[in-house]
Amino acid sequence: MTSGTDEAMANEFDTVAGWTAQVAMDLGPDYHVPAACRGSGQPAALDWLLKGLQPTPGDLLIDAGAGVGGPAAYASQWAGLRPILVEPEPDACRASRELFGFPVMQADATRLPLPDGAAGLAWCLGVLCTTTGADAQLAILRELARVVRPGGRIGLLVFLATVTQLDDPPEGNHFPSPAALTAMVGQAGLAVLDRALAADLPRPPADWQERTQAVESELERRHQNHPAWRVAEEQSARIGHLLQQGQLQAQVLLLQRP
Numbered sequence: 001m002t003s004g005t006d007e008a009m010a011n012e013f014d015t016v017a018g019w020t021a022q023v024a025m026d027l028g029p030d031y032h033v034p035a036a037c038r039g040s041g042q043p044a045a046l047d048w049l050l051k052g053l054q055p056t057p058g059d060l061l062i063d064a065g066a067g068v069g070g071p072a073a074y075a076s077q078w079a080g081l082r083p084i085l086v087e088p089e090p091d092a093c094r095a096s097r098e099l100f101g102f103p104v105m106q107a108d109a110t111r112l113p114l115p116d117g118a119a120g121l122a123w124c125l126g127v128l129c130t131t132t133g134a135d136a137q138l139a140i141l142r143e144l145a146r147v148v149r150p151g152g153r154i155g156l157l158v159f160l161a162t163v164t165q166l167d168d169p170p171e172g173n174h175f176p177s178p179a180a181l182t183a184m185v186g187q188a189g190l191a192v193l194d195r196a197l198a199a200d201l202p203r204p205p206a207d208w209q210e211r212t213q214a215v216e217s218e219l220e221r222r223h224q225n226h227p228a229w230r231v232a233e234e235q236s237a238r239i240g241h242l243l244q245q246g247q248l249q250a251q252v253l254l255l256q257r258p
Ligand SMILES: C[S@@+](CC[C@H](N)C(=O)[O-])C[C@H]1O[C@@H](n2cnc3c(N)ncnc32)[C@H](O)[C@@H]1O
Pocket: 013, 036, 037, 038, 039, 040, 041, 064, 065, 066, 067, 068, 069, 070, 071, 086, 087, 088, 089, 092, 107, 108, 109, 110, 124, 125, 126, 127, 130, 131, 136
């Protein structure tokens, strides 16, 4: 049986993911990457991570919890990386295949279907807090540590709770505290090389904002009366409110497997 929480996550990451890809395809290629980054990817956060990952064009990048594939496409366009996507939701997998044509595995990042040391680089953006809790978060960090080679680098984008009791948190999310995240990273055998608050990074350029706004408006026009749209909007409004209140903060982290 599907719980209300599972349903909220499926609405947001599967049904809406499929709609987003359709809108992006209808609006045209200039809209594909910004539309597919609606999950959590902001250009400045992706630039910060790509700089820290120190990629060489042609390197493999494992994207765990890849969503609709926008950040992977950004990494391919701006750093020449070859992304391998892992994502559990079927419509999101289909959406990223249709938009970008990257290899996508439908799987859970707590058990990545990849051999040890499969790549030099990995990232996991906006995913940890959408899992079932601390056990899954630690399992994902351990899997990321396993699939990169020794010396390999890992990027994270995480939403962290700065207070113990959040006002009206979004359903199904489990936000670690900054201290809990640091402890889990250590337990996974990874070292923190650098971290930054997403709020301190530059805002997206005007043309990016115009494109994401156009996608948002078109999604709303087409689907505003659908329950899945209303649930997804409600979830993102709650996260926006918590960020504004300072009860949540988005951090980017650069990790290394020793
Ligand atoms: C906020 S979205 C971020 C998507 C993408 N990383 C981005 O930044 O655009 C969170 C994604 O994590 C995926 N996810 C949730 N639990 C997961 C798990 N256990 N393993 C892998 N992905 C997971 C969801 O299906 C969703 O696509």
